Amino acid sequence: MVDFSLSDDLLEIQARAREFAQEEILPIAVEYDRKAEVPPGIAEKAKAAGMLNVTIPVEYGGMGYGAFQSAIIAEELGAACAGISITILVNGLALTPILIAGTEEQKEKFLRPVAEGAKLAAFCLTEREAGSDAGSLKTTALPDGDDFVINGRKCFITSGGLAEVMTVFALTDPERGPRGVSAIIVPADTPGIRVTKVEDKMGQRSSNTVELTFENVRVPQSNLLGKPGRGFPIAMQTLDFGRSGVAALSVGVARAALDYATAYAKERQQFGAPIITNQGISFMLADMAMKVEAARLLTWQAAWMADQGLKATGKSAMAKCFASDTAMEVTVDAVQVLGGYGYMKEYPVEKLMRDAKLLQIYEGTNQIQRLVIARQLGK
Numbered sequence: 001m002v003d004f005s006l007s008d009d010l011l012e013i014q015a016r017a018r019e020f021a022q023e024e025i026l027p028i029a030v031e032y033d034r035k036a037e038v039p040p041g042i043a044e045k046a047k048a049a050g051m052l053n054v055t056i057p058v059e060y061g062g063m064g065y066g067a068f069q070s071a072i073i074a075e076e077l078g079a080a081c082a083g084i085s086i087t088i089l090v091n092g093l094a095l096t097p098i099l100i101a102g103t104e105e106q107k108e109k110f111l112r113p114v115a116e117g118a119k120l121a122a123f124c125l126t127e128r129e130a131g132s133d134a135g136s137l138k139t140t141a142l143p144d145g146d147d148f149v150i151n152g153r154k155c156f157i158t159s160g161g162l163a164e165v166m167t168v169f170a171l172t173d174p175e176r177g178p179r180g181v182s183a184i185i186v187p188a189d190t191p192g193i194r195v196t197k198v199e200d201k202m203g204q205r206s207s208n209t210v211e212l213t214f215e216n217v218r219v220p221q222s223n224l225l226g227k228p229g230r231g232f233p234i235a236m237q238t239l240d241f242g243r244s245g246v247a248a249l250s251v252g253v254a255r256a257a258l259d260y261a262t263a264y265a266k267e268r269q270q271f272g273a274p275i276i277t278n279q280g281i282s283f284m285l286a287d288m289a290m291k292v293e294a295a296r297l298l299t300w301q302a303a304w305m306a307d308q309g310l311k312a313t314g315k316s317a318m319a320k321c322f323a324s325d326t327a328m329e330v331t332v333d334a335v336q337v338l339g340g341y342g343y344m345k346e347y348p349v350e351k352l353m354r355d356a357k358l359l360q361i362y363e364g365t366n367q368i369q370r371l372v373i374a375r376q377l378g379k
């Protein structure tokens, strides 16, 4: 029997996430967007509310949530501020390689301190010349005695300047190209890691996005995740999981824009009546509402599949692509419903529009999502 209703447990998680988002994130969203800073203490507050590192199993000090519970949380956080939320949520992406391929010892050593403290983590895959073509990365992690020595540069790394632990994808066997890529856990205080650029972004400005340079960074070979040369599939599996989270974040952004535009259209009087009584506006809002509902259902399906242990590559790409395209379309339309006011920083929809744009780009551009979907067709 198909059931689209949320269980009592999920409703409780949703209510807690909504309360946290509306009380701790929304009131500071505009201020930190302007400052282009991560709000100090936000990780601690998220941890106290049970919203940080939620996918770490209970036995390592986490909440033990799956993709569906995470998606419920991500929508609520996204409805408050995508920028602040991505700092909280990207931990899930950064730690997934450890969940997928880590040994008991690695999980104990690296997951527990992150889960028990309010620590941030970073997923270090992208490079200047290896964005959509992630397999062409050039950072090396060459074996030297019992260590790997890492050299190279990673760019657009979310939380890269704040993280205490990083999962780094680098060539341990450069001759083998993508099949020489390994996933390695790197504590951020390892000598030789420097932030060499802090990005000044259009939207999601309250997240930390940096370039990291690794210069003779020495970590023990025991930090290798899984087998040498199998890092690329670990990155891909991680993204399969993470993309339903970005989809949920996108649903939250779109929902916030729809709710604001609807309330405004009911209030705003022109020609002697609320503007929602004009078909031009009401049909626009109806289209926005349809897209939000469809995006949420696709997101829930992708997250549910991941929790069932089903291969969710195609569905999570569909959810990420459809939901972030929805967020973009709905936020642009929300600005239009508000007219001149929508374009002004005094109203929240211009920020939602700027924030939405990045959702179509990170965790794989929507062109890459379409490529992933197309490759899955007929399988």
Ligand code: CAA
Pocket: 086, 090, 093, 123, 125, 126, 131, 132, 133, 134, 135, 156, 157, 158, 178, 179, 232, 233, 234, 236, 237, 239, 240, 313, 361, 362, 363, 364, 365, 368, 371, 372
């Ligand atoms: N699960 C498991 N393994 C997978 C996989 C999946 N979903 N997809 C591919 N693989 C495996 C393949 O089986 C293959 O394995 P073998 O070596 O055993 O043959 C290997 O990975 C290579 O696969 P492909 O030949 O399909 O790889 P490709 O070079 O054609 O690239 C791609 C595939 C989908 C385009 C990939 O490069 C990609 O996803 N690019 C986008 C990168 C991206 O999403 N970056 C986001 C960075 S993180 C971020 O943005 C977060 C943030 O800051 C908020």
